[in-house]
Amino acid sequence: MEIKNLTTEQRNPATIHIDSMSTIDMVKTINQEDQKVALAVETQNKEIARAIDEAAKRYSKGGRLIYIGAGTSGRLGVLDAAELVPTYGIKSERAVGLIAGGKGAMYVAVEGAEDSQDLAKKDLKDLKLNKNDIVLGLAASGRTPYVIGGLDYANEVDALTISIACVKNSEIGHHADIVIEAVVGPEVITGSTRMKAGTAQKMILNMISTGVMIKQGKVFENIMIDVKPTNSKLIDRACRIIKTTTGVSTQEARSTLEKANNDVGIAIVMLKTDSDLNQAKKLLKTENGNVGEVLNKQLAN
Structure with missing residues (x-):
C-alpha cells in the first residue's frame, strides 16, 4: 500500500480547524483523540498476551529483548529497553534498543537510515543474534524497510519476531511470527505519528516487557x-x-x-x-x- 493511503497519513476530520481553536478546545480535542488509543490497543490483547508468553519462554533461556525501529518508533524501543535495567535489575545486554542511524539518531534524525534493510541486518549481526532472542519490530506505518530487514534476518536465525504497527494488514506483519496492529486512526496533526501511534506503541511495549519481567519472577x-x-x-x-x-x-x-x-x-x-x-x-x-x-x-x- 502506498504511504499516502495509510490510516496514519489520513486527515482527521475532528481536527481540521485545530489551528483556529481556542487553547482549551485544542487541549480537549487532543485529549478526546487520545482516549481512542487504549481502545485500539485493547483490540490486540490476545496477540499481546501471546507475545508475552512466547517472549518469556525465550527470555528464560537466556534470550534478549531486542527492539528495532526508526524515528519515534525506534526511540520508544530504546526507551523501553533502557528502563528495564534499573526497574527490574537486569543486565543491560538483556534488553537492547536499535534505532536506524545508531545512537545519534535518538537526538537528530539520520536521513535515509530507515530506508536500509541491510543496515538492520548488520546491526543485528553485530549483536550476534540467536534463536533464543526476541526481536520487536516497531513501525507506526507498518512499512519501514529498516524494520523489515531486521525481522527478515531474525527469522533466518529462528529468533522470535514480533511486529507492532498502527495500521491494518501492515507490511511488517508479513515478516513476523506475532502481529500486533493497534489502529488508532488519523492523527490530530496529519502524519504526526509521535502522537496517538506513539502512545499506542508505548502502551504495547509497557505491557509486553512488564509481562515478560513478571514471568521471570521480577x-x-x-x-x-x-x-x-x-x-x-x-x-x-x-x-x-x-x-x-x-x-x-x-x-x-x-x-x-x-x-x-x-x-x-x-x-x-x-x-x-x-x-x-x-x-x-x-x-x-x-x-x-x-x-x-x-x-x-x-x-x-
Missing part, C-alpha cells in the same frame, strides 16, 4: 522486587518494599537488607521463611529466582 504480588538500591532514595524504597511485604519494622527491614547484600528478593525470602542468607539463596536457586514460587512452596509445607 515482581512479587504487585511490587518490583529486583530494584537495585544504589542510592539513598532506592535504599529507602527497598526497605519499604520489604516492610510492606513482610510486616517487619523499618529497622528490621533495613538490617535484613544489609544481611542480604542489598538484594530485596533475598531479604523477603529470609524474613518470610525464617532462613539465613545461604538458605534463602538456595531456595531461590531452585525456583530460578522467583520469590513468589519459593514462598508458595515453603508456606504450603
